[in-house]
Amino acid sequence: MFRNVMPxxxxxxxxxxxxxxxxxxxxxxxxxxQFASPRALELFRAAxxxxxxxxxxxxxxxxxxxxAKAPREFDVAARNPANSIHIGGDAMAFGAVYGPPFVREGxxxxxxxxxxxxxxxxxxxxxxxxxxxxGVVCEPNDTPxxxxxxxxxxxxxxxxxxxxxxxxxxxxxARDTIEMSSILFGGRDLIERAPATISLIxxxxxxxxxxxxxxxxxxxxxxxxxxxxxxxxxxxxMSPVTIPAAxxxxxxxxxxxxxxxxxxxxGCPVIFGSFLSNIDMQSGSPTFGxxxxxxxxxxxxxxxxxxxxxxxxxxxxxxxQVPDAQAGYEALxxxxxxxxxxxxxxxxxxxxxxGGLVAGYEKFVVDxxxxxxxxxxxxxxxxxxASLAFDAHVEVGHGGHFLGAMHTMxxxxxxxxxxxxxxxxxxERWMRGGGADAATRATRIYQQKLADYEAPPLDDAIREELxxxxxxxxxELGD
Amino acid sequence: MFRNVMPxxxxxxxxxxxxxxxxxxxxxxxxxxQFASPRALELFRAAxxxxxxxxxxxxxxxxxxxxAKAPREFDVAARNPANSIHIGGDAMAFGAVYGPPFVREGxxxxxxxxxxxxxxxxxxxxxxxxxxxxGVVCEPNDTPxxxxxxxxxxxxxxxxxxxxxxxxxxxxxARDTIEMSSILFGGRDLIERAPATISLIxxxxxxxxxxxxxxxxxxxxxxxxxxxxxxxxxxxxMSPVTIPAAxxxxxxxxxxxxxxxxxxxxGCPVIFGSFLSNIDMQSGSPTFGxxxxxxxxxxxxxxxxxxxxxxxxxxxxxxxQVPDAQAGYEALxxxxxxxxxxxxxxxxxxxxxxGGLVAGYEKFVVDxxxxxxxxxxxxxxxxxxASLAFDAHVEVGHGGHFLGAMHTMxxxxxxxxxxxxxxxxxxERWMRGGGADAATRATRIYQQKLADYEAPPLDDAIREELxxxxxxxxxELGD
Numbered sequence: 001m002f003r004n005v006m007p008x009x010x011x012x013x014x015x016x017x018x019x020x021x022x023x024x025x026x027x028x029x030x031x032x033x034q035f036a037s038p039r040a041l042e043l044f045r046a047a048x049x050x051x052x053x054x055x056x057x058x059x060x061x062x063x064x065x066x067x068a069k070a071p072r073e074f075d076v077a078a079r080n081p082a083n084s085i086h087i088g089g090d091a092m093a094f095g096a097v098y099g100p101p102f103v104r105e106g107x108x109x110x111x112x113x114x115x116x117x118x119x120x121x122x123x124x125x126x127x128x129x130x131x132x133x134x135g136v137v138c139e140p141n142d143t144p145x146x147x148x149x150x151x152x153x154x155x156x157x158x159x160x161x162x163x164x165x166x167x168x169x170x171x172x173x174a175r176d177t178i179e180m181s182s183i184l185f186g187g188r189d190l191i192e193r194a195p196a197t198i199s200l201i202x203x204x205x206x207x208x209x210x211x212x213x214x215x216x217x218x219x220x221x222x223x224x225x226x227x228x229x230x231x232x233x234x235x236x237x238m239s240p241v242t243i244p245a246a247x248x249x250x251x252x253x254x255x256x257x258x259x260x261x262x263x264x265x266x267g268c269p270v271i272f273g274s275f276l277s278n279i280d281m282q283s284g285s286p287t288f289g290x291x292x293x294x295x296x297x298x299x300x301x302x303x304x305x306x307x308x309x310x311x312x313x314x315x316x317x318x319x320x321q322v323p324d325a326q327a328g329y330e331a332l333x334x335x336x337x338x339x340x341x342x343x344x345x346x347x348x349x350x351x352x353x354x355g356g357l358v359a360g361y362e363k364f365v366v367d368x369x370x371x372x373x374x375x376x377x378x379x380x381x382x383x384x385x386a387s388l389a390f391d392a393h394v395e396v397g398h399g400g401h402f403l404g405a406m407h408t409m410x411x412x413x414x415x416x417x418x419x420x421x422x423x424x425x426x427x428e429r430w431m432r433g434g435g436a437d438a439a440t441r442a443t444r445i446y447q448q449k450l451a452d453y454e455a456p457p458l459d460d461a462i463r464e465e466l467x468x469x470x471x472x473x474x475x476e477l478g479d
Numbered sequence: 480m481f482r483n484v485m486p487x488x489x490x491x492x493x494x495x496x497x498x499x500x501x502x503x504x505x506x507x508x509x510x511x512x513q514f515a516s517p518r519a520l521e522l523f524r525a526a527x528x529x530x531x532x533x534x535x536x537x538x539x540x541x542x543x544x545x546x547a548k549a550p551r552e553f554d555v556a557a558r559n560p561a562n563s564i565h566i567g568g569d570a571m572a573f574g575a576v577y578g579p580p581f582v583r584e585g586x587x588x589x590x591x592x593x594x595x596x597x598x599x600x601x602x603x604x605x606x607x608x609x610x611x612x613x614g615v616v617c618e619p620n621d622t623p624x625x626x627x628x629x630x631x632x633x634x635x636x637x638x639x640x641x642x643x644x645x646x647x648x649x650x651x652x653a654r655d656t657i658e659m660s661s662i663l664f665g666g667r668d669l670i671e672r673a674p675a676t677i678s679l680i681x682x683x684x685x686x687x688x689x690x691x692x693x694x695x696x697x698x699x700x701x702x703x704x705x706x707x708x709x710x711x712x713x714x715x716x717m718s719p720v721t722i723p724a725a726x727x728x729x730x731x732x733x734x735x736x737x738x739x740x741x742x743x744x745x746g747c748p749v750i751f752g753s754f755l756s757n758i759d760m761q762s763g764s765p766t767f768g769x770x771x772x773x774x775x776x777x778x779x780x781x782x783x784x785x786x787x788x789x790x791x792x793x794x795x796x797x798x799x800q801v802p803d804a805q806a807g808y809e810a811l812x813x814x815x816x817x818x819x820x821x822x823x824x825x826x827x828x829x830x831x832x833x834g835g836l837v838a839g840y841e842k843f844v845v846d847x848x849x850x851x852x853x854x855x856x857x858x859x860x861x862x863x864x865a866s867l868a869f870d871a872h873v874e875v876g877h878g879g880h881f882l883g884a885m886h887t888m889x890x891x892x893x894x895x896x897x898x899x900x901x902x903x904x905x906x907e908r909w910m911r912g913g914g915a916d917a918a919t920r921a922t923r924i925y926q927q928k929l930a931d932y933e934a935p936p937l938d939d940a941i942r943e944e945l946x947x948x949x950x951x952x953x954x955e956l957g958d
Contacts, residue, residue: 009488009819016862023867030869034877055877109906208878237880240868241887241894243860248867281891284882285903291856291896299860319903324916325845326901328807333852336815340488354906366804373812377770381722381778383495388502388727389719390509398513398534399687401716403763408720412760415720417770422805424764424798427588427833437803 001131003090006378009340010302011295016244017306023248024255025060032057033207033256037214043263058256064307066259072308074269076226077194079184080161080456085131087198087226087271087344088310094371095134095165096124097315097351098200100359103138104322106443112138112359114148118155120351120359122453123446125160127350127368129375134347135165135200138359144479149173150470153180157466161456166199166225171215174199176473178223183465192224195269198345202275203231203253205238209260217257221264228312228345229257230273234286235296237279243292247299250274255307271345272304274313286355288317289330294337301341314338315348316367319355323362323439327353331363335370339378362442369421376417421445480610482569485857488819489781490774495723496785502727503734504539511536512686512735516693522742537735543786545738551787553748555705556673558663559640559935564610566677566705566750566823567789573850574613574644575603576794576830577679579838582617583801585922591617591838593627597634599830599838601932602925604639606829606847608854613826614644614679617838623958628652629949632659636945640935645678645704650694653678655952657702662944671703674748677824681754682710682732684717688739696736700743707791707824708736709752713765714775716758722771726778729753734786750824751783753792765834767796768809773816780820793817794827795846798834802841802918806832810842814849818857841921848900855896900924 012020032055035041041051050057073088085093097120103112117140124133133156143151149167156164157180166181167173181196182188191197201217204210209217220227231253233239239246258270276296277288297313304311314337318330331352338346350367353360381387392407402408408415421442423430430436436444491499511534514520520530529536552567564572576599582591596619603612612635622630628646635643636659645660646652660675661667670676680696683689688696699706710732712718718725737749755775759766776792783790793816797809810831817825829846832839860866871886881887887894900921902909909915915923 006490007488009486011485011859012862016860019862019864019867023869026869027872031872031877204878206872206875206877206879206881236887236891236894237882240871240881240884241890242866242868244862244866245868245871245886249872278895280903281895283903285905287895287898287901287903289901291852294856295860319901320917321902321904321906321909321914322916323804324918325802325804325807325921326917328804328809329811329845329849330807330901332808332811332815333856336811340819355903357906366808370808373770377773377812380490381495381774383491383498383723385498387721387723388498389721389724390502390505392719392724393506393510393685393728396685398510398685399683400685402685402719403716405719407724408715411720412715415715416757416760416766419766422766422768422798422809423800424759424762424766424834425800426764427800427836430800435800437801438799438805439803442804 001085002092002375004092004339004342004378005090005380008301008342009298011298012302020244020248020251024251027248027252028058028060028063028256031207033252035209035214035260036211039218040214040260043260047263058259063255063259066262067255067307067309069262069266070258070270070309071267073310074226075194076163076198077185077196078161078163083162085163090342091344092342092346093131093344094129094346094349095132096120096130096137097348097359098134099136100357101139101141102358104353104358104360109358111141113142114140114151117152118159119450121155121159123364123449125162125456126449126453129368129372130350132163133160135167146477147474147479150176150473153177154466154470157184158458158463159455164197166197166220168199168201168213168216170212171219174216174219178219178225180466180469183469184462188223195225198226198228201227201229201257203257205232205253206249207253209257217261218264221261221268224265224268226269226271227261228271228273229254229261230275230312233276235278235292236281243296246276246296247303250276250300251303270309272307272309272311274300274311276300288319288355289333294333297334297337298341301343310344312345312347313341313343314346316350316352316370317348318353321354323353323360323366323442327363328366331367332370335374339374361446362439365421365442365445366438369419372420373417480564481571481854483571483818483821483857484569484859487780487821488777490777491781499723499727499730503730506727506731507537507539507542507735510686512731514688514693515690518697519693519739522739526742537738542734542738545741546734546786546788548741548745549737549749549788550746552789553705554673555642555677556664556675557640557642562641564642569821570823571821571825572610572823573608573825573828574611575599575609575616576827576838577613578615579836580618580620581837583832583837583839588837590620592621593619593630596631597638598929600634600638602843602928604641604935605928605932608847608850609829611642612639614646625956626953626958629655629952632656633945633949636663637937637942638934643676645676645699647678647680647692647695649691650698653695653698657698657704659945659948662948663941667702674704677705677707680706680708680736682736684711684732685728686732688736696740697743700740700747703744703747705748705750706740707750707752708733708740709754709791712755714757714771715760722775725755725775726782729755729779730782751786751788751790753779753790755779767798767834768812773812776813776816777820780822789823791824791826792820792822793825795829795831795849796827797832800833802832802839802845802921806842807845810846811849814853818853840925841918844900844921844924845917848898851899852896
């Protein structure tokens with residue numbers, strides 16, 4: 001997996017950090033955070049925190065004590081050990097888009113189906129640069145609502161041999177995910193020792209955790225499965241319009257969730273989550289790839305390190321409806337800060353379109369190219385005497401060219417990044433080839449990848465046990 | 480103009496810098512640099528440097544003495560003083576694309592004309608984010624070759640009131656540019672005191688300066704007009720394939736040119752230039768917006784600061800043939816490091832397409848959006864108590880929304896960047912509006928800008944004198 005050993009780009013001064021620190025302490029103490037779960041409220045009450053109705057007024061130092069129980073870094077196991085990942089430090093792991101109810105293929109935008117889900121899982125498996133298909137890579141609208149988490153988890157477990165995310169729609173779904181993971185990995189005790197899932201617990205920002213998310217959090221934490229505590233902030237709607245206020249709110253929300261996770265199971269792996277962008281103040285529409293989201297991301301990395309926590313942020317976000325120039329630059333406007341900030345767990349790395357409502361096949365290819373390019377760009381140069389190629393200058397001379405130089409011949413296959421999608425064909429050649437733009441070329445690439453896909457091997461007994469589990473649970477759930 | 484007071488992103492260690500330092504010293508001393516100009520060779524010989532045929536073997540310490548004579552920062556005057564710029568320090572100035580023989584409008588790619596040149600000059604004038612139309616914003620192929628520098632300079636002087644670049648095709652053209660600038664600004668003594676042009680002197684990399692470029696350099700430096708000494712490096716062709724080698728070569732070339740400039744006129748303003756990308760090793764095509772070019776750009780900024788020189792780099796480069804997703808991400812793949820490195824003079828900021836062969840109308844709009852966004856992103860946050868919006872949290876409460884909060888109402892007009900091109904319309908609304916992608920919307924934007932264009936006022940007597948000069952010189956040149 002990728003290790004980002006380049007410098008972090010830090011933009012908050014010590015004074016700024018102190019102001020933010022005072023801010024979250026005050027917000028936590030005076031406004032508090034709502035937890036819509038009797039179990040959560042009971043845990044906080046038992047730990048000596050003030051609880052009024054559903055609101056918990058947390059002592060900041062108590063919260064920091066809980067945060068200190070979380071590991072700074074941890075591993076998540078894939079069924080193919082070569083694909084297991086490390087979360088934290090300089091490690092960066094990349095998962096595909098999460099949550100879209102629609103898909104876009106070329107000019108067609110339509111409801112996502114289970115076939116789409118499977119196709120995207122195959123694509124995620126096919127590109128080594130992705131560490132995971134994520135979780136809900138798109139919503140399989142043609143499957144029954146109550147049991148589709150079983151279909152999705154089975155698809156992720158069988159079509160990929162990479163790590164996958166747990167379902168969080170309810171505590172029931174979380175339990176099913178844990179049971180299926182126990183089957184795949186050989187028992188619950190094994191996954192408790194070496195976590196096999198990551199699950200996304202979103203805050204109902206501002207300052208409220210809802211019941212189903214909390215049910216899921218509790219299930220996963222009891223099983224020692226990592227949870228990503230994510231404030232879900234579109235500035236102007238779910239937070240004040242000022243970035244510092246959004247950062248303070250983000251800290252307050254994330255740390256409150258992390259404190260709960262540690263009360264459920266001390267030492268449970270957690271990730272400081274961030275989903276931070278803004279709305280268009282004229283239309284109220286969410287916007288992505290904005291300057292504000294870029295700044296927020298850079299700050300979030302610095303903040304997470306301040307608390308000694310791995311963090312989740314970034315991705316290839318865009319508001320664009322199609323994989324056009326806007327989709328390209330907005331995706332990179334988020335992905336570049338993702339690397340500069342050294343995000344550890346990067347959701348929405350591939351396929352995000354139309355504000356996350358659409359999983360785009362072509363956009364998936366665009367984004368894989370971007371992640372590949374950035375991994376190359378964030379690899380330190382090796383600068384030594386040999387790299388200076390003095391002899392090549394002697395060989396080539398003034399005004400010459402290096403195409404045939406010995407130094408070039410020895411390195412030409414690997415010296416530069418080789419694009420997946422980008423074209424540098426000259427105009428005449430490009431026109432002879434049909435004059436295809438990036439989106440059109442992306443169609444060919446994903447279709448070829450799907451045609452070439454090979455399922456990773458899986459023990460038949462395990463596959464049968466998983467399928468039997470799904471069949472039984474589907475019946476129990478009435479679907 | 481824009482001041483980038485955000486931190487610089489520096490990626491070279493002290494050890495790496497020392498290795499590069501040893502490298503350029505050796506290259507300069509042992510391989511030397513060719514100067515195809517008797518005058519240049521004479522200046523170097525007179526200064527005690529070893530000259531063999533056209534090759535000058537330069538003493539590195541002598542070169543550094545010359546470099547130390549150049550100002551670290553300087554101003555360039557525009558005829559509208561509000562548009563004058565500062566070069567160096569934390570200032571960043573942006574000029575449009577330079578040099579394309581072709582233009583692209585929608586689906587049409589064709590030879591550029593003088594009408595295109597004028598249209599792009601008007602666009603550069605119309606977007607405040609651009610400090611200059613640059614110089615050869617496109618090649619006016621329908622005008623006579625020998626006198627087109629007069630037409631271009633006149634267009635830049637009259638259609639814009641921003642700074643402009645000098646023509647460098649020959650010493651004759653440079654002299655004409657200087658004379659026209661003297662007319663516009665009220666005399667040669669005035670422009671010698673407050674420079675009115677910037678001129679691009681490209682190296683014929685590797686390690687050779689050609690005669691016409693040197694003639695131009697000498698003319699401009701004698702008139703105390705700033706020159707940008709630019710190694711023109713596509714790694715694999717004009718330099719070895721290793722980035723450190725390209726960096727060493729770039730230092731060698733740039734410093735050798737800067738030394739000459741200081742010999743011509745000590746204290747003449749200079750800019751450490753960089754045009755650094757790579758070729759595709761399969762096809763030999765130039766590629767832009769690559770990871771290698773991004774790394775090179777970050778290193779170049781650090782190197783220029785090491786020598787105490789302002790630097791030129793970056794822009795909105797792409798290999799893409801059309802303003803598609805690739806064009807969007809490649810442009811940003813260069814522009815983001817441009818800001819991270821704090822480039823002082825950013826050429827090719829708008830309109831660059833197809834490896835610089837094409838000036839794209841739609842691409843121009845895409846790039847203006849990118850520069851605008853990055854200027855916003857590279858503006859430091861103000862973090863104080865008021866920015867934390869504590870009262871807004873008290874007003875809104877848990878799980879509420881901030882759309883109607885007092886804090887929001889007071890700030891909603893200016894709180895977020897307002898896009899020029901990007902759309903966040905929801906799908907239904909976007910489809911009702913015709914489902915236009917970014918390129919299609921860009922067409923409308925540039926056409927509207929041209930329709931709205933108003934020429935900046937210019938004294939009639941000056942205009943007449945400029946026109947008379949052009950008429951006279953055109954006749955003298957036989958066109």
